[in-house]
Each structure stands twice: as C-alpha cells, then as structure tokens.
Amino acid sequence: LAKTTQPISMDSYEGQEVNITCSHNNIATNDYITWYQQFPSQGPRFIIQGYKTKVTNEVASLFIPADRKSSTLSLPRVSLSDTAVYYCLVAADSNYQLIWGAGTKLIIKP
Amino acid sequence: ETGVTQTPRHLVMGMTNKKSLKCEQHLGHNAMYWYKQSAKKPLELMFVYSLEERVENNSVPSRFSPECPNSSHLFLHLHTLQPEDSALYLCASSQAPSGGAAVADTQYFGPGTRLTVL
Numbered sequence: 001l002a003k004t005t006q007p008i009s010m011d012s013y014e015g016q017e018v019n020i021t022c023s024h025n026n027i028a029t030n031d032y033i034t035w036y037q038q039f040p041s042q043g044p045r046f047i048i049q050g051y052k053t054k055v056t057n058e059v060a061s062l063f064i065p066a067d068r069k070s071s072t073l074s075l076p077r078v079s080l081s082d083t084a085v086y087y088c089l090v091a092a093d094s095n096y097q098l099i100w101g102a103g104t105k106l107i108i109k110p
Numbered sequence: 111e112t113g114v115t116q117t118p119r120h121l122v123m124g125m126t127n128k129k130s131l132k133c134e135q136h137l138g139h140n141a142m143y144w145y146k147q148s149a150k151k152p153l154e155l156m157f158v159y160s161l162e163e164r165v166e167n168n169s170v171p172s173r174f175s176p177e178c179p180n181s182s183h184l185f186l187h188l189h190t191l192q193p194e195d196s197a198l199y200l201c202a203s204s205q206a207p208s209g210g211a212a213v214a215d216t217q218y219f220g221p222g223t224r225l226t227v228l
Contacts, residue, residue: 004152034216043112043200043219044153087153097166100153 004088004101011107018075020104022088025069033064033071034089038103044087048073083108113137116201116220124228125191131223133184133201141206142184143217144176147198159184160206191227198222 005023012018024033032051036044048055050062050071061074075082088101114135123129135142144156158166159178173195175187184201202217 036217042221043114043202044217045112045219046216049216098155100155102150102152 004090004099006086006088006101006104008102009105009107011109012078013109014079015077018078018082018106018108020073020075020086020106021070022073022101023070024088024090024099027068027090031068032091033062033068034091035060035062035071035073036087036089038085038087047086078106078108080108080110082106112218112220114201114203114218114220116199116223118223119221120224120226122226122228123188123191125193127191128187128189130188131186131199131201131225133186133220135182135184135201135203135218135220137203137218139203139205139218140181141204141215142178142181143202143204144184144186145200145202147200147222153200157186188225191225193227196225196227198224 003026010020032049034049035047037047038044048057048060048062050064052064052068055062063072063074073086083106085103085105087103090099114133117132121129141158141160143158146154146156155168156170156174157164157176162178162181173190177185177187186199200222201220204215204217
C-alpha cells in the first residue's frame with residue numbers, strides 16, 4: 001500500500017503562493033491523488049484531484065511529476081481564510097484502500 | 111453545508127453504555143464511509159458501504175458495528191467502548207466506482223461526531 005508523507009505544519013503570509021508537497025513513493029498505477037482541506041469542527045472538503053502532470057481549478061493547482069512519487073498542492077495568493085489542515089489522499093485500488101496523509105497545518109499570517 | 115448530516119454532534123458515554131451515531135446524505139450517492147479521526151493521526155477508514163453492501167472493514171474492533179439500511183443512511187453502533195476510542199467520527203459519501211476503476215470519486219464529509227468515552 002502507498003504511504004503518504006506530508007510536512008506537519010507550514011506558515012505563510014497573505015498574498016503569497018503556498019506549495020505543500022506530499023510524498024507517496026509506492027503509488028500504484030491505478031492510484032489517483034486527491035487533496036482535501038479541513039477547518040476546525042468540520043469534515044474535510046475536496047480541493048483538487050489529479051493523476052499526472054498538472055491540474056488547475058479555480059482554487060488551486062496540483063503538480064505531479066512523471067514518476068508520480070510526489071505531488072505538490074499550490075495555493076495562489078493565500079488569505080487568512082486559507083488557514084486550515086490540508087490532507088493528501090492516495091486512492092490505492094478499487095478495494096477502497098484509501099491512504100490518507102497525516103495532514104499539513106497551514107497558518108496564514110497577516 | 112455539504113449535503114451530509116451527522117447526529118449527534120457531541121457525545122459523552124461511559125464504557126458500559128450503548129449508543130449509535132447517525133449519518134444521512136442528501137446527494138444521491140451510493141457509497142458511504144465511516145472514518146475515525148484522532149489527534150495527530152491520519153484519518154482512519156473504518157467501514158465502507160457500496161450499494162448498501164459492506165465492502166471494506168479495516169480490522170475494526172467488534173465494539174463498533176455499522177449498519178446501512180439504505181443508500182442514504184448509515185449508522186455506527188457503539189458498545190463497551192474504551193477511552194482510547196475517544197475521537198471525531200466522520201461520515202462521508204461518494205459515487206461508488208464503476209468496473210475496476212480506482213477509488214477516485216470525491217468524498218463529501220459530514221461535520222463529524224465528537225465522541226468522548228469516560
């Protein structure tokens with residue numbers, strides 16, 4: 001099973017671009033990479049998903065290198081409201097083997 | 111509002127009590143999940159139901175018993191819990207994958223039930 005590793009915490013400032021990297025060295029061919037955001041007293045919320053190369057939506061970009069052993073969530077021009085915990089998820093086959101990272105606590109300062 | 115509701119939001123119980131957690135989804139999904147979230151640990155998948163059949167049970171102790179009467183409702187029955195079972199219990203739903211595709215569909219989470227076992 002793929003194991004995911006993320007930094008425990010990160011700090012940044014309003015208006016900056018933030019990049020959070022997740023390592024998943026044993027990712028399998030059929031695995032997708034998904035990132036979720038969680039605020040206190042709420043469940044995680046989907047941000048973005050990808051398989052390879054680059055994916056962009058209205059809130060974030062996801063960069064996945066050719067070997068797919070890592071992925072980087074990029075948040076452009078963060079604001080105070082982006083302070084949250086960000087989780088990397090590798091979907092490890094059709095038998096619902098979901099491998100979640102421990103989460104990265106992102107703190108945005110004014 | 112994610113379309114997934116959980117009740118109660120908070121629960122305090124003794125080790126000899128029996129209680130149930132309830133989850134309801136209004137999204138038309140056909141897969142539902144129970145997760146345990148403890149402080150400083152990754153989300154732990156406990157149970158998955160797809161098309162109302164249990165498809166995953168990650169070696170969860172028998173003191174946790176899930177029930178999925180239909181595709182919109184999911185229960186977690188609790189009995190003789192231990193203090194280390196205190197955690198946030200999250201319910202989620204998604205569309206079940208078709209064929210042999212990987213589990214990749216977006217999961218929608220409820221707000222969770224904060225459980226404290228005394």
